[in-house]
Amino acid sequence: MNHQVSSPMSVTMDRPSGRVLVTGALGQIGTELVEALRQKHGHEAVIATDIRKAEGCQILDVMNKKEIHKLVTEQEITEIYHLAALLSATGEKNPELCWDINVIGLENVIAAAKKNNARLFSPSSIAVFGPDCPNIAPQITPLNPSTVYGRTKVVGEQLAMTSGIDMRGIRYPGLISYKAPAGGGTTDYAVEIFHHALKNGYYECFVREDTKLPMMYMDDAIRATIELMDFPLEKLSESRGGYNISGCSFTVGELVKSIQRHLPDFICTYNPDIRQTYADSWPDEIEDDIAKKEWGWSPRFDLDRIVDEMIINLEN
Numbered sequence: 001m002n003h004q005v006s007s008p009m010s011v012t013m014d015r016p017s018g019r020v021l022v023t024g025a026l027g028q029i030g031t032e033l034v035e036a037l038r039q040k041h042g043h044e045a046v047i048a049t050d051i052r053k054a055e056g057c058q059i060l061d062v063m064n065k066k067e068i069h070k071l072v073t074e075q076e077i078t079e080i081y082h083l084a085a086l087l088s089a090t091g092e093k094n095p096e097l098c099w100d101i102n103v104i105g106l107e108n109v110i111a112a113a114k115k116n117n118a119r120l121f122s123p124s125s126i127a128v129f130g131p132d133c134p135n136i137a138p139q140i141t142p143l144n145p146s147t148v149y150g151r152t153k154v155v156g157e158q159l160a161m162t163s164g165i166d167m168r169g170i171r172y173p174g175l176i177s178y179k180a181p182a183g184g185g186t187t188d189y190a191v192e193i194f195h196h197a198l199k200n201g202y203y204e205c206f207v208r209e210d211t212k213l214p215m216m217y218m219d220d221a222i223r224a225t226i227e228l229m230d231f232p233l234e235k236l237s238e239s240r241g242g243y244n245i246s247g248c249s250f251t252v253g254e255l256v257k258s259i260q261r262h263l264p265d266f267i268c269t270y271n272p273d274i275r276q277t278y279a280d281s282w283p284d285e286i287e288d289d290i291a292k293k294e295w296g297w298s299p300r301f302d303l304d305r306i307v308d309e310m311i312i313n314l315e316n
């Protein structure tokens with residue numbers, strides 16, 4: 001991957017030897033990752049797929065093993081970003097479907113990658129940690145999640161090390177972005193709050209004011225993903241199935257205060273639901289010394305900068 005070929009286009013584009021496939025491309029991450037990959041490799045080299053229909057995106061259900069094989073073989077796919085999944089809130093409402101899509105779907109993609117010698121990026125999550133994890137989560141610690149969603153992510157990390165392919169992942173924190181809505185997770189409040197603040201000046205939050213979780217701006221997450229995939233495999237350790245990366249951690253109360261710098265009349269009230277228990281089972285902060293040391297990870301966005309970017313972009 002990523003070698004320069006001697007065509008005029010290669011002056012600005014880093015062309016993969018084959019094509020790049022993105023599953024779940026219409027989601028919160030896919031919307032921005034496809035854009036970034038197309039900028040890097042050229043529009044034609046990146047095939048966006050999802051179970052939903054949209055312009056510029058092919059239909060591909062990751063439960064359909066035969067179709068995945070066909071597409072990966074016919075399109076000469078050499079790199080896959082597998083984003084199709086159910087997130088924590090949707091997943092806990094339908095645990096069997098969550099297991100099927102997140103684990104069987106991943107196994108289907110791994111099988112196709114293996115047959116075609118493709119590299120694979122498959123995201124993990126801070127949901128791999130459970131209530132026994134220290135408040136500041138180390139990279140290496142027992143993984144005993146209390147959610148089915150978290151368990152599917154632990155299996156994903158294990159498959160990265162046992163599947164025999166070049167497979168990598170990141171334990172993404174809650175991701176904050178403005179281009180696409182958050183897709184049914186516990187950390188969705190940190191995205192929804194901006195839309196409600198700007199539209200109504202009011203938000204009823206489904207977790208408590210003192211709930212503190214690791215969060216990250218989407219630009220940092222996309223850059224981390226591409227930087228990790230660009231790094232030589234032999235320089236990565238056994239953490240490659242799911243690297244801890246830290247952006248910033250804050251409580252909802254701190255987020256509200258930061259938004260009030262722009263919108264002083266904004267009011268947030270609190271009405272915790274079942275998602276509070278998922279949030280309570282996850283760590284407050286993430287220790288990312290291994291990602292920093294191994295492949296040079298470094299975040300760029302703190303809380304106030306995220307809030308400034310969100311408000312400016314949603315207002316326009």
Ligand code: NAD
Pocket residue numbers: 023024025026027028029030049050051052060061062063082083084085086087101105123124125126171172173174175176181182183184185187
């Ligand atoms: P999302 O819910 O926004 O997008 C997932 C996409 O997958 C959707 O567009 C959906 O239509 C598609 N999909 C669902 N079932 C499918 C199927 N059977 N076949 C094909 N496509 C299907 O999720 P996201 O936020 O973009 O997350 C992508 C990945 O990153 C997931 O693995 C998620 O667990 C992980 N992650 C996300 C966050 C976050 O805060 N967004 C944090 C940690 C980890």
Ligand code: AKB
Pocket residue numbers: 087088089125126127172173174175184185186187188
């Ligand atoms: C969720 O809340 O489910 C996701 C995640 C942290 O994995 N945003």
